[in-house]
Amino acid sequence: MTTTRFAPSPTGYIHVGNLRTALMNYLIARKAGGTFILRIDDTDPERSKEEYVDAIKQDMEWLGLHWDRIERQSERLDRYADAADKLREMGRFYEAFETPTELDLKRKKQLNMGKPPVYDRAALNLSDAEKEALRAERGNGVWRFKLDHERIEWTDGILGDISIxxxxxxxxxxxxxxxxxxxxxxxxxxDTEMGVTDVVRGSDHVTNTATQIQIIEALGGACPRFAHHSLLTGPQGEALSKRLGTLALRDLREQGVQPMALLSLMARLGSSDPVELRSDMAELIEGFDVNRFGAAPTKFDVQDLFPLTAKHLQSLPLADVADAVADAGVPAELAESFWEMARENITTLGDLKGWWELCRDGAEPLIADEDREFIAEAVALLPEGPFDGETWGTWTKAVKEATGRKGKGLFMPLRKALTGMERGPEMATLLPLLQVIRARG
Incomplete structure (x- = not known):
């Protein structure tokens, strides 16, 4: 069975870069009818915080990325200790005591000699007595895995054949x-004990993957299929890493981005397929193929999310946005007609409040001097209320006959006088909602 995982560290809020990894692994599992594991990488007790674990779950649930089970690495420390003991017994694990300064000096010396700046394995030559002396002086050392110096090869689901x-x-x-x-x-x-079959992660992990393949083989496990997606950049190709803190999923949610807009973009960004708004998760799953993604850095522009959000909202019935319409202050009896008017004219649900304020309180009229007499005459011809979808047509026909105006010269001054804007919703749907005008009628 296909099994994938998303393994975030609870040291902060997850952002669009994390989402890319989570979504790809989720879609692979769901398309194959397999298992998707949420695995919390909380082995760092100093930096891991429970509030971030909760936030990760909330963000995943908001997006509809439901996991089949959750694991905590902090609850599996005995399993890692067993693996470490096994590696020691095999002679593949050794203790090293160099300080960061000493390692840095070694790297600089190797670079000056034109050699790759890799650890020189000096610790392998230490006697037991020397190790004891170093422990007494410096404390416990770090434990390094002894790599077999051979080529490590695999066929990557995105990058193709890799050899390191x-x-x-x-x-x-x-x-x-x-x-x-x-x-x-x-x-x-x-990955070995949970039967993970597919691992998708960022291309900055390629070297990690090479070393992990040897560790997996040393421990007698089966290697998953690996795929390394490109890293995101800003819209101008600039490094995005410094801005990821401002692109947390909860920040995007606060800005009104809709989950399906975000998922539709991230499921295609960097692939050979065009970005298309999908209506539901089933469509995303059906259309996903990790092999269609490229290795080149992928530009991400947060502004691309807002047209997709607007398009998604336009497709929704009132039932899906009823709470947001009510929160904007719209009376229940007007909710349906208000949504029909507003849906084509909002980018996010946060825009609903402004449209209801226009309907409820009216707007400062925008009337050119040359139109004042025309507007006064038109207002005098306004039919008695209540207004409905036919009122605008009936009224403008009467105004046209009385004043001789037509086309833009007829409709634009009326729109500006009623709404204070040059463009907006269809006036036939907006007029019945204008509370001040209804009262006047």
């Missing part, structure tokens, strides 16, 4: 000196 020389990569640190288990081994143990 393990000799060009430092032996990865899997456990820190303070005992904290790092992602590299925790993820391997989890």
């Amino acid at each position: 020389d393990a000799a060009s990569v430092s032996d990865p640190v899997l456990i820190r000196g303070d005992g904290q288990v790092l992602y590299t081994i925790a993820s391997v143990v989890d």
